Amino acid sequence: MKGVIRRRNHFCPTLLLFILFSFHASRFAFSADTLLATQSLTTNQTLLSSSQVFELGFFASGNSKNWYLGIWYKDIPSRTYVWVANRDTPLTNSSGILKISNQTIVLLDEGNNLIWSSNQTKASNPVMQLLDTGNLVLREANESNQYLWQSFDYPTDTLLPDMKLGWDLNKGLDRYISSWRSTDDPATGDFSFKLEYRGFPEIFLWNDEQKEYRSGPWNGQRFSGVPEMKPTDNLSFDFVTNKDEVFYSFHISTKSLYSRLTVTSSGQLERYTWIPDTQVWNSFWYAPKDQCDNFMECGPYGICDSNASPVCECMRGFQPKNPQAWNLRDGSDGCVRKTDLQCMSDKFLRLKNMKLPESSTSSVDIKMSLKDCELLCLRNCSCTAYANSNISNGGTGCVIWVNELSDMRQYAEGGQDLYVRLAASDIGNDRNVGALIIGIAVGIAVLLLGLGCCFIYKRKKLLSVCKEERAIQERSQDLLLNEVVISSKRDYSAEKDKDELELPSFDFVTISTATHNFSDEKMLGQGGFGRVYKGRLVEGQEVAVKRLSKTSGQGIEEFKNEVRLIARLQHRNLVRLLGCCIEMDEKMLIYEYMENRSLDSVLFNKAKSSLLNWPRRFNIICGIARGLLYLHQDSRFRIIHRDLKASNILLDGEWNPKISDFGMARIFGGDQTEASTRRVVGTYGYMSPEYAMDGVFSMKSDVFSFGVLVLEIVSGNKNRGFYHSNSELNLLGHAWRLWKEGKGLDLLDTSVGNSFSSSEVLRCLQVGLLCVQERAEDRPTMASVVLMLSSETATMPQPKTPGYCLGRNPFETDSSSGKNDESFTVNQVTVTMLDAR
Structure with missing residues (x-):
């Protein structure tokens, strides 16, 4: 009897330990991907898909005390969430329970209150499973491919x-x-x-x-x-x-x-x-x-082309509905027909490489040929256009539109053919037109031959005179405009003549009237080359007018450069140039008016800086980054801005940023990475060391300026320029010190308040420090910057020492930047001129 008792005493603790271990294992870990109806999942447990691609569990987001049930990639270090169950009904603490109840997946809080649930099913023996696709499913235990509910549906x-x-x-x-x-x-x-x-x-x-x-x-x-x-x-x-x-x-x-x-x-x-x-x-x-991706950018019957300037145009047979707005590059009203349709006598205009119009009201027949589609559209007097519904294998199917055509776009390559209905008189007979052209050509051939020699002789003589005059005029400059034009012609041989501005031209009287004869009350600010005024055109549109000073010997080349450059640039984060005025010895640029003026006028103004809460600041940083990426990579030219600073960032009525002032910009060729100049331009505090000291500039010079801007936006403080060896005196040194000490959040402007994302602030700080690193090759490209700003999961390198430049203290009275070193007004476009070292 004693022996039996001993054996039982020896066996019971072992059994107890086994039971406790089993309970503990089931309580705190799930090695499998499946949860049975008898099990539950708590906040310290996760499910793993069979190949451990995805993981499901509870998480808290940022500084919030709210908890969520979500799915993320298992092996990616910085969590990337791909699905959240209770996104709009968070748990208030970490005591959540996930289980199957009444054939339904339910999420309960600590009081067993229902927080979230899947749809009701009729399962007899349900199990929950996390698949390697990232799909959370509810299925019968013995049916692996039949899902009663799945997260992929939500x-x-x-x-x-x-x-x-x-x-x-x-x-x-x-x-x-x-x-x-x-x-x-x-x-x-x-x-x-x-x-x-x-x-x-x-x-x-x-x-x-x-x-x-x-x-x-x-x-x-x-x-x-x-x-x-x-x-x-x-x-x-x-x-x-x-x-x-x-x-x-x-x-x-x-x-x-x-x-x-x-x-x-x-x-x-x-x-x-x-x-x-x-x-x-x-x-x-x-x-x-880009601008043409914006919905209805060019209105009904308007065609958007990001490679054109302006981007909106009316197709043949149409004209702008609102000519005044159209001339000011506002194409939202679209185009209207010049000639009314006549139904059966109408013809079709073929447009190539098109993004098809909005199609929610169109009709589709996938079996009809293109010819039958044309006949169908012609017989239907309400039909406005037709196209193939499938462009594979030469094209099949038919889609027709019976309403106005909207949100169209033309590509250099890609897209597809679209056939638009026009009155026969707007298309004409192509054969007759061709014959007429040939006849005219033959008729004037003799005349052209006779005039040719005389014309060539006079043209050569005129070009010789112009060449000498131009050489004298431009020898004193940095050959900035010539480099722009040469680059343009090299990369885009189809560009217009370099003296054609491609912009609406305003007369002096119109601009004078709009600005109340350039009254002081309308002056927004004064820059290095003149003043900026607020104006209101006759049709009511508010504009900003940059007027080049007559007495200034500077800025003529910059004026030309800005007109030619910005006329070809189209992006939501670049300021829009509406036109120019070159009349009566006046040179003026007319811009869209920015209601919230320039970034520096708000950011560095303690009475206004609280208007820039953290979401607005983060949006401004991201917007500037996207605009700069467009200049460096996505525009038709590779453009180096060279004067990126807070006063050259304008803010519209919704606080969206727009980069302005392209007077100092330079165009790079497709394979060009850097250039040098003896004429260093820019502003203290924003220039990269290699540019300020050696005149070497590149895309990484703009990246450095962007990094300074980021740190200024985060801190609300202005970088005080390039000092002597004591780097701690400027913003870059201060930010670098806080980063190394793990006190990055201390840099944040107190006027932001308490409503901010710590992870976003620290991410912006790290991006800013990466951009202002001393060595240009260490700085990221703007493509990498945009990615790092837009993704919480992007792995970022640790920044190295910022670039400090030995130079004059801007508070010295003989600063080479002169009185125009700092700018502070809306649409103000000042440039600091420095002597080469």
Whole structure:
């Protein structure tokens, strides 16, 4: 009996330890990807997909005390969340419980109150499983491929491979992605990317109830508004439309490659791919990326072309509906027909490389030929245009439009043919036109031959005289304008003559009237080359007028340079030049008026700086970055600004930033990386060391100036310029010291208040310090900067010592910048002129 008792005494503790260990293991870890109906998941536990690609668990976002249930990539160091269950109903603490109850997935708080749940199902033995695709599913235990509910049907801000964006028409289920409210708040934000299945299906980016961007309809190969959308060995696209569903998806053939499509809290669509070698998310594609991506930029029947200047034009047979606004580069009213249609006698104008018009009210027949499509459109007097619905294999199918054509765009390559209905008189008979041209050419051939020799002789003589005069005039300058023109002609041989301004020209009387005869009450500020006035044109539009001083011997070349450059630049974060006036010895530039003036007039004004809360500051930083990226990479020219500073950043009525003042800008050729000059221009505190000391400038010079701007925006303090060896006296040194001490948040301007994202502030601080590193080759490109600012998960290197430059103290009375060293007014465009060292 004693022996038995001993054995039992020995056995019981072992059994107890086994039971406790089993309970502990089930309580604090799940090595599998599946949760049974008898189990639950708490905030200190996670589910792992079978290949450990994705992880599901609880998380707290930023400094918030709220907790969420979400899915993220397991092996990516900085968490990238791809789905959030309770994004709009957070847990108030970490005591959450996830389990299956009544055939439904439920999330409960510590008081067993329901926080979130999936749809009700009729499962008899349900299990919850996290798949390697990132899909959380509820299914029967013995049916692995039949899902009763899945998270892929209820996306948040991210579209993953093989995930459907679009409609299940049988269930009335609309699957779309919507942004986080901010980078730290997963609640539903303002922006969403939704598929419109009616008509010819396409996808829209919405800002609340307003359309911001349109993909264009699927044409069998890609969305017609995304010409760069091309399959690769690893990436393919799929678009399905039938009576049961209409959806878009993409597929990754390599399991080790991660890719995702996200709509950001700032309203940007971004496709990212993960690069293991660099441990960063690479921005593979984004939209909207230029002015023509803005929805209805050129209005009904207007065509937007980002390679044209201005970007809006009316097609043949149409004219601007509002000529005054059109001449001021506001094409939103669109175009109207010159000649009324006559139905059966009408003809069709073929437009190539087009983004098809908005298609929600169009009609589609996938079996009809293009010729039959033309006949169908011709017989329907309401039909305004037609096109192939599928451009693969030479083109098939028919789509016709019966309403006005809107949001059209023309590409240099890509897009597809669109046939627009016009009155026969607006098209004419091409054969007769051709014969007429030939006849005229033959008729005047003799005359041309006779005049040719005389013309050539006189032209050579005139060019010789002009060449001598131009050489005398430009020898005293930095040959800035010549370099601009040479670069333009080298890269774009089709550009107009260099003396053609390509801008609306205003007469002096109009501008004088608009500014009350340039009265002091209308003066906004005074720059290095003249004054800036606020004006109101006859039609009511407010403008800013930059008037070159007659007595100034400087600025003529800068004036010409700015006109020729900015006339070709189109981006939401660049100031828009409306026209110019060259009359009566006057030289003036007319800009759009910025209601909130220049950044420095608010940022460095203690009475106004509180208007710039953190979301506005972060938006300003990101906007400047996107504008600078456009100049460096995405515009038709590679442009170095050379004078980026707070006074050259203008703020519109919604506090969106716009880069201004291109008088000092330089164009680089396609393979050019840097240049040097003996004429160093810029402003103390913003110039990179290699530029200020040696006259060497490049894209990295602008990156340095941007970094200074970032630190100024974060701190609300102005960088006090280049001092002697005591680097601690300026903003860069102060920021660097706080960063090294782990006190980065101490740099934040106190006027921001308490409503800010710590992670965003620290990210901006790190980006700013990376941009102002001493060695130009250590500084990131603007493409990398935009990625680092827009992604919480991008891995950023640690910054090195900032670049300090030995130079004069700007408080010295003989500062080479003179009295115009600092600028502080709206649309003010001052430039600091320095002697070469």
